[in-house]
Amino acid sequence: MRLLVVGRLSGQLASAVKMAMAHGAKVHHVERGDQATEQLRRGQGADLLMVDYRIDIAALIAANEAERIHVPVVACGVDAGPDDAAATIRAGAKEFIPLPPEADLIAAVLSAVADDDRPLISADPSMKAVIGLADQVARSEASILITGESGVGKEVMARYLHQNSRRADKPFISVNCAAIPDNLLESELFGHEKGAFTGAVARRVGKFEEADGGTLLLDEISEMDVRLQAKLLRALQERVIDRVGGTTPVKVDIRIIATSNRDLARAVSEGSFREDLLYRLNVVNLRLPSLRERPGDIPALADFFVRKYAAANGVPVRPVSADARRALTAHRWNGNVRELENAMHRAVLLAQGPEIDVDAIRLPDGQPLTGATYDAGPASRAAQTADAVTRAYVGQTVAQMEKTLILDTLGHCLGNRTHAANILGISIRTLRNKLNEYADEGTPIPAPQSGISAAVG
Template identity: 80%
Template sequence: MRLLVVGRLSGQLAVAVKMAMSQGAKVQHVEREEQATEALRRGQGADLLLVDCGLDIAGLIAANKAERIHVPVVACGVDVGPDEAAAAIRAGAKEFIPLPPEADLIAAVLAAVADDERPMVTKDPAMQGVLRLADQVARSEASILITGESGVGKEVMARYVHAKSRRADRPFISVNCAAIPENLLESELFGHEKGAFTGAVARRIGKFEEADGGTLLLDEISEMDARLQAKLLRALQERVIDRVGGAKPVKVDIRVIATSNRDLAQAVREGVFREDLLYRLNVVNLRLPSLRERPADVAVLAEHFAKKYAAANGVPERPFSAEASALLRTYAWPGNVRELENAIHRAVLLADGPEIGVEAVRMPDGRTLSPSLDQGAAARAVQAADAVTRNFVGQTVAQMEQALILDTLGHCFGNRTHAANILGISIRTLRNKLNEYAAQGVAIPAPQSGAATAA
C-alpha cells in the first residue's frame, strides 16, 4: 500500500501518518498540491492520496484529471465541521477522516484501498493444488492468467506469485482495468509526453515504467478496450511501450500477471477480446476454485478473519460455536472469500458472550444467515476434496512426473517451449519424455492455434 500524504507533516497529521505506517503503508510526503501532481507524474506512484482539508482538493483532483492521473483522494483535518467535510467530498474526495485520528478508521480506509497485506490462507486440497502449480511457475518469466469468480482472491494469488518470484524485491504494481475510465487507462498504463493532449503540461510515467524490473498486475483484463488490447499486445511481444504522444519506444522489463472473472475464450468468440493477446497472457492459467469448491477452507479462513478483526477492533478473540461453524460450512458463499470476510467482520462486532454464535453471523441487511447447502451436499464436497489427496498416494515417482509434465503442457495449451521453461528442463528432454509417453499410448496435448512449438 503506497500512501502519498499532502500537507504540513506536523501535529495530528503526523500521528495519522505513523498509524498508517504501523498498518504497513509505504508513505511519501509533499506539502503542496502541485508537488503531489509532480510526484505522480515522475512515477513515484501512490495507491491513495491523504490530503489536508485546508488545501485545494478540487484543484488537485482537477490537475490530476487533466493529466489523466487516476489516484483516489481521502481528505483529513482537525476541528473540521460537517460543512467543510461535505465540501471536501463534493470536491472529489472519496472519504473524510477527522483528526485526531482513530486507528480503526485509518486501518479501514487503507484496507478498502489495498489488499497487499493479505496472506494466503488455505487448507483445502483443491486450493493447495493451485498453490503447487503457482509455486512451480513463480520463478519463471511466464505471463500468468488468474481466473475465477469475483471474490475468490485473484489479487492475493498474484501477490503470492510475485513474492515467490525472482522479482520479489522489485515493485508490484496493480491496475484495475475495470475501475479506471477508458479515456484515462492508456495514460495510466503507458504514460504520456508533454503536450500529448490538452492538460499534459509535462511528461508522465505510466504503470509499465513504474513496474520496471518487477511485476505488473492487470486486474480484470477483460474490461480493456480493443484498441488498448493491441497496444498491450505489442508491449508484451516487444518489451517496449509507447507513451501517449511519444516519438520513440521505451524499453521495459516486467512480468505481467492478468486476472479475469469472465471466460476469455468466450470473449474471443464474441469478438470483444483478442485471441493473440489471450495466448500471450495465458501462458499459464491459475484457476482459483470458488469457496463452494473448497469447503475445507471455510473454517480456516473464518478463524483467520475472526482473529484479524478482533485485533483490529480491540475486542477479545472468541471461538465459533458448534452451530455457527456448521452454518458457515453449509452456506454457499456466492461472494466467495470477500463475502466470508465481511460476514466474519460483522460477527466479531456483533458477538456477545464467550463464543461467536449463529445470531452474530448476519447478512449485510441484518438478516441472519441461512444454510444454502444441505448437510449431505457438504459432506459429499468434503469427501471429493479428500479424494484429490488420496489420488496421489501409491503412485510411483515416474507416474507423478508424467502427470506433472502433461498437466503443465495442458496449462500451456500444448506449447512445448513454454512448458519446458516452466518445468526447468530442456526442450530436448521434454521432447524425449513426450515421445516415450506417446509410445506407451498416452495422449499428448497438441499445440492449439496460436501456440508455437519447438518440438
C-alpha cells in the same frame, strides 16, 4: 503501501509519518497540493494521500481527477474541530485523522483505505497445489495468467507472486481493464504527452512507466479492446512503449501478470482476443479453484475475516460455532472468497453471545444462511466429508497422482507441451512418453488449443 504526505512536516505530522513507516508504508512528501498532482503525474505513484486539512482538498482531488488520477485521500491535522473534520469529508477525504496520532488508528486507517491486508490463506490441498506451482515460478521473469471465477482471489495471488519475486522491492501496479473506458485505457497504460488530446495539460506517465522495475497487473485483461491489444503485444515483445501523442519510444522493464474470469481460448475463437497476445501472456497459467472446490479453505478464511473485522469495528473476537462452520462449508459461495468475506463482516456485527452462530451469518438479501443451502443432518455431513476427501485425492497411488498432475498442468497450459514440461520440471521427451502411455490406456489427452502451441512444438 506507498504513502504521499501533503503538507508541512510539523512535529505531529512527522510522528504520524513515522508510525505509518513502522507499519510498512513507503513515504514521500510534498508541501502543496499542486506538487502532489505533479508528482503523481510524473509516475511517482501513491496508494494513499495523507493531506493536512488546511490544504484545499477538494481542489486537489479535482486536479487529480482531471488527470485521471484516482488516489484515496485521508485528512489530518492538529487542533481541528468537528466542523473542520466534517468539511474534509465533504470535500472528498475518506477519513480524518486527528493529531497527535494514535498508532492503532494510523494502522487501522492504512489497512481500511489501502486494503493491503489480504494475505494468501489456504488449508485445502487443491489450493495448496496451486500455491506450490506459484512458488516454483514466482522468481522467474515469465508472464503469468491467473484465471478463475470472480472473487476467488486472483489479485491476492498476483500480489503473492510479486512479493515472492526478485522484484519484490519494486512497485506493484494494478490496472483494472474492465473499470476504465476503452478510450481512456490507452492513456492510463502508456501515458500521454502534453496536448495529445483535449484536457492533456501536461505530460502524464502511464502505468507501464510507473511499474518500471516491478510488476504490472492487468486485471480482467479479457475486457481490453482488440485494437489496444495490438499495442500491448508490442510493449510486451519489445519492452518499449509509445505515449499517446509521443514520438520517442520509452523503454520499460516490467513483469506482466494478467487475470481473467473468462475462457480466453474461447475468446480467441470468437475473435475478441488476440491469439498471439494470449500466447505471450500465458507462459504459465495459474487456475484458482472456486471456493466450492476447496472446502478446506472456508473455515480458515472465515476465522481470518472474523479477526480482521472484529479489530476494524472494535468488537470482541468471537469463535465460529461448530454448526456455523458446517453451514459455511455447505454453502455454494457463488461469489467465492469475496462473498464469504462480506458474510463474515456481517456476522461479526450481528453476532450475540459467546460465539458466532448460524443465525448471525446472513446472505446479501438479509436471509439466514440456513435453508436450501444447508442441511445439518447426517446424510449432508457425510456427503460433505466424502466430497472433501475426493478432492484431496486420498487413496490414489503415486502413479495416479503423477498422471493427474501432468494432465492438469497440460490443461492449464492449453495443451502446450513445452510450457507444461517446463512447469513440471521434466524434459519434453519425458512428457511426450508419459502422454503416449496415457493415450494407450485410453485416457483423453488435452490437445493444443487454437494453434497456440504449434509454433513451439
